[in-house]
Amino acid sequence: MATHQHPPGIGVSLAELIEMRYRVREVQLFSRPGQRSPLVGLHHSRLRGRGxxxxxxxxxxxxxxxxxxxxxxxxxxxxxxxxxxxxERERPVFLLVEQSRQLFLGSTERFKSVLAAQVAALFGWATLEHNDRVGGLVYGDREHYEIKPRRSKQSLLQLLNRLVKVNQSLNADTLPEPGTLGGALRRAREVLRPGSLAVVLCDERALDPTAEQQLSLLARHCDVLLLPISDPLDHALPAAGLLRFAQGGRQLEIDTQRSSVRQAYADQATARQQRWQRLASQFGTLMMPLSTERDPIDQLCDYLNPQRPGPAP
Known part of the structure; x- marks a missing residue:
């Protein structure tokens, strides 16, 4: 698998993901004994470090x-x-991290693939700090790499190294492979024992009937945290005139000057978001959508630490 050293924001390095360990204390990902959960009111149960x-x-x-x-x-x-x-003495935390062609896109601070990698690293380091086992599945368009949950820094570094390699192999010429989320969720069901926490970092557009079915089955026995990732371009088209797209020998032209075209595009994005919300409510899972336009720590703090003080004026 060929890899390329992408610039910051387009690709991630192992050093960058290791650096995320020093940002763990900026956001309370896992509740501590005697502390009121920051998720009260957002979810029927708290995001526990241990079950x-x-x-x-x-x-x-x-x-x-x-x-x-x-x-x-x-x-x-x-x-x-x-x-x-x-x-429990310990709780397995399993990170399902998408690194597919769908995520190789970004119009602001970072690509979606970079955001997914950064947040996965943050959860990995937080899990180890909480003395729980961490493992995961890094999956792309045609390959996946799996690390069994262990309470081991070396195991996490192995997962992050795999994550970097897949991330650096992404390029605009890769043809996306549909249905990758469903396969990842199916594998999680096979390896995770009841009571585990599955953290799903995937493209907002990844949902299909197979993924919905597998998510339903996984949520019956494990806690699931959904982190669908999007970019502002996923939700709104700029009025940039005639745009031409090409992929696999096929071409598509879109006249973005037409307000009806932009509105239809926005309506599709809204429908995707509502679909995620319905599934999260139906399966009793927590969902925290993330966007490339903001720092991931700030976004997670908004969900988990809503009472934190804002920046000084």
Whole structure:
């Protein structure tokens, strides 16, 4: 697989992804014991660094969470019983990172492929800092690389190195391969045990029926965090006159001066966003869309630390 050293913003380097470890403390990705989750009100459960395992059932006591009442045992015993849980020792976090031709695009600060790599590195370092296991799947148009979850810096560096190699191999001549997200989600279902956290970093345009089905199946047994990535050009066409596009011997002309064309393009983007929102609500997963036009840390802070102070005037 040929690689090219892309300029900053168009490609990433291993040094850049290693540097993300020093930005982990700028955003609270995982809740800490005794801290109120920053996701209260955004999601039905918090984005935990560790999950919880079932421990036992006992008679309900004053102060117990009524949401943990075991109604089957209560019905049999004719007395309220509640479930008790204990915290897991560690929790596997699996990063599914798309690095396909679809992401090789950017009109502002960085390409979508770069944003996906940066955020994946941030989650990887945060996972290790929280003493959990991290692994992942880097997938492109025709290849994928998988690293099993381990609590190991070397394992994370191996994943990041693979991520850089695929990122640097992207170019404008590559033909996109449809359906890559569905295959990645299917593989995650095969390797992840119940209670794991799957962090999905993919193009906003990656959804298809296969991906939806696999996402539904994965969400039944694992917590899923969806991070669809977009660029401003995905949502609005500039009024730039007649644009010509060519790919695989095919050509397309679009007259962007026509307001009806720009409106139809914007409507398609809105429909994609609404589709993601419906799926997240239907499957009970958390979603935090990301854009290339802003720093990834700032965007994550807006979702997770909404009470943080703003910049000084």
């Amino acid at each position: 919880v395992d079932f421990d036992q059932v006992r008679v309900y006591q004053a102060g117990d969470d009524v949401r943990n009442i075991d109604w089957r045992v209560t019905a049999r015993a004719q007395e309220p019983h509640t479930k008790l849980f204990h915290e």
